[in-house]
Amino acid sequence: MGEEAVEFSVEKVATDCKQNTVDVGDKTYVIGRSDDDSKSSIIIKILDKQTQTWVVPTVLGTQPTLTKSQSAISVFDEKILIIEKGVPLNESIWLLEIETPFVKQQRKIKGTEVVSWSKGVIGVGQKPVVISGPSGVGKGTLIAKLMKDYPSKFGFSVSHTTRSPREKEIDGVHYHFTERSKIDKDISEGKFLEFAHVHGNVYGTSIEAVESVTDEGKRCILDIDVQGARSVRASSLEAIFIFVCPPSFEELEKRLRARGTETEEQIQKRLRNARAELDQSNSPGLFDHLLVNDDLEACYENLKKLLTLDDSQEDSIDFYIKDGKQTASYSIMSKNDSEILLQSETNEAKNGAASLLALDLSSLSGGAPGRTRGLKIRSINSF
Numbered sequence: 001m002g003e004e005a006v007e008f009s010v011e012k013v014a015t016d017c018k019q020n021t022v023d024v025g026d027k028t029y030v031i032g033r034s035d036d037d038s039k040s041s042i043i044i045k046i047l048d049k050q051t052q053t054w055v056v057p058t059v060l061g062t063q064p065t066l067t068k069s070q071s072a073i074s075v076f077d078e079k080i081l082i083i084e085k086g087v088p089l090n091e092s093i094w095l096l097e098i099e100t101p102f103v104k105q106q107r108k109i110k111g112t113e114v115v116s117w118s119k120g121v122i123g124v125g126q127k128p129v130v131i132s133g134p135s136g137v138g139k140g141t142l143i144a145k146l147m148k149d150y151p152s153k154f155g156f157s158v159s160h161t162t163r164s165p166r167e168k169e170i171d172g173v174h175y176h177f178t179e180r181s182k183i184d185k186d187i188s189e190g191k192f193l194e195f196a197h198v199h200g201n202v203y204g205t206s207i208e209a210v211e212s213v214t215d216e217g218k219r220c221i222l223d224i225d226v227q228g229a230r231s232v233r234a235s236s237l238e239a240i241f242i243f244v245c246p247p248s249f250e251e252l253e254k255r256l257r258a259r260g261t262e263t264e265e266q267i268q269k270r271l272r273n274a275r276a277e278l279d280q281s282n283s284p285g286l287f288d289h290l291l292v293n294d295d296l297e298a299c300y301e302n303l304k305k306l307l308t309l310d311d312s313q314e315d316s317i318d319f320y321i322k323d324g325k326q327t328a329s330y331s332i333m334s335k336n337d338s339e340i341l342l343q344s345e346t347n348e349a350k351n352g353a354a355s356l357l358a359l360d361l362s363s364l365s366g367g368a369p370g371r372t373r374g375l376k377i378r379s380i381n382s383f
């Protein structure tokens with residue numbers, strides 16, 4: 001009530017207009033703020049142009065706090081890029097995912113139309129690392145060593161599980177121990193990047209578990225089973241996938257028994273599942289690296305070598321604008337095959353900000369539910 005209406009300048013529309021619409025294929029997406037809602041929530045409606053029917057989708061992800069006016073454009077018919085005016089660049093970039101793998105998966109689960117918000121983050125980050133392997137192979141041991149040696153470099157994605165805590169396991173540190181009804185509800189609300197039924201319990205990685213580590217500037221390590229690795233591979237989270245093998249099946253059994261955390265029945269179940277997991281370790285395109293955990297120290301050294309392989313990614317960071325705070329605010333000007341041009345809204349000459357920036361379209365193709373990281377931006381000219 002009495003609030004300023006949200007305005008969007010839309011592809012093929014020369015000036016800002018109050019019709020906050022973006023056409024993508026056979027659909028028109030209308031994005032605006034509820035006028036009569038004191039909480040200023042964002043309303044999204046979708047028009048199917050062929051059937052002339054409107055749908056109000058289920059909206060997932062953290063809603064942006066869009067305040068005044070925005071510019072918007074479709075990207076690969078998968079997402080709508082929205083840039084809020086009057087806000088430092090790194091704070092202003094939002095993506096409404098409309099046809100990404102995550103959204104398609106959620107649509108299947110819910111049986112309704114789904115869209116999902118994701119915040120755009122400029123700058124190249126290091127890819128999360130998925131570590132899989134049969135129960136008892138030593139994943140947790142290797143990860144614990146990594147966390148102890150490099151506490152500011154790596155962070156652990158704390159999974160949710162319905163299994164009971166073992167002695168010495170701490171809720172929120174080793175796992176978020178949870179009730180089945182609660183995890184089912186959270187999964188149905190799209191809060192999980194992946195989940196699987198493993199050894200008779202439900203385990204899952206929440207989007208927040210990964211994002212909170214990455215937000216701290218750390219590289220996220222996920223310890224998940226092969227089903228989970230497959231789901232992450234199919235998601236829009238770009239990660240490195242490592243499978244840890246035992247030197248032999250007999251040694252695996254020995255370690256599992258020596259750990260002394262499972263009953264005989266549970267050990268048998270885990271060993272059966274181990275055979276299936278080992279069979280899948282060679283699935284084409286699933287794992288990037290296989291590590292044999294025979295001698296622990298040797299395996300740990302090899303793991304560290306693998307994790308430094310892509311450190312060079314960060315070398316190119318100077319080419320892009322890493323910190324949007326130092327720049328002016330921008331709006332979308334136009335799009336070509338490879339880039340979206342952003343123009344400075346106001347005269348920011350005194351700040352030395354570029355008047356034109358180019359956002360690399362290919363950097364928008366990945367992303368993840370939660371945040372779309374690694375956006376590449378170059379300056380085209382400055383005042």
Ligand SMILES: Nc1ncnc2c1ncn2[C@@H]1O[C@H](COP(=O)(O)OP(=O)(O)OP(=O)(O)O)[C@@H](O)[C@H]1O
Pocket residue numbers: 133134135136137138139140141142255256258259293294295296297
């Ligand atoms: N290279 C190794 N040589 C001998 N023992 C090892 C080695 N690596 C780990 N272990 C031992 O094997 C047992 C299982 O290791 P760990 O708990 O790390 O396995 P895990 O893969 O994380 O299992 P789960 O998937 O069930 O969580 C532990 O007792 C650990 O100390």
Ligand SMILES: Nc1nc2c(ncn2[C@@H]2O[C@H](COP(=O)(O)O)[C@@H](O)[C@H]2O)c(=O)[nH]1
Pocket residue numbers: 132133134135139159160163194195196198199203204205223224225226227228229
């Ligand atoms: N798909 C997922 N698998 C997970 C997750 N967290 C752990 N795991 C895997 O479960 C088994 C058993 O773990 P345990 O702690 O009960 O021994 C192991 O293979 C883990 O890798 C998860 O979030 N998703």
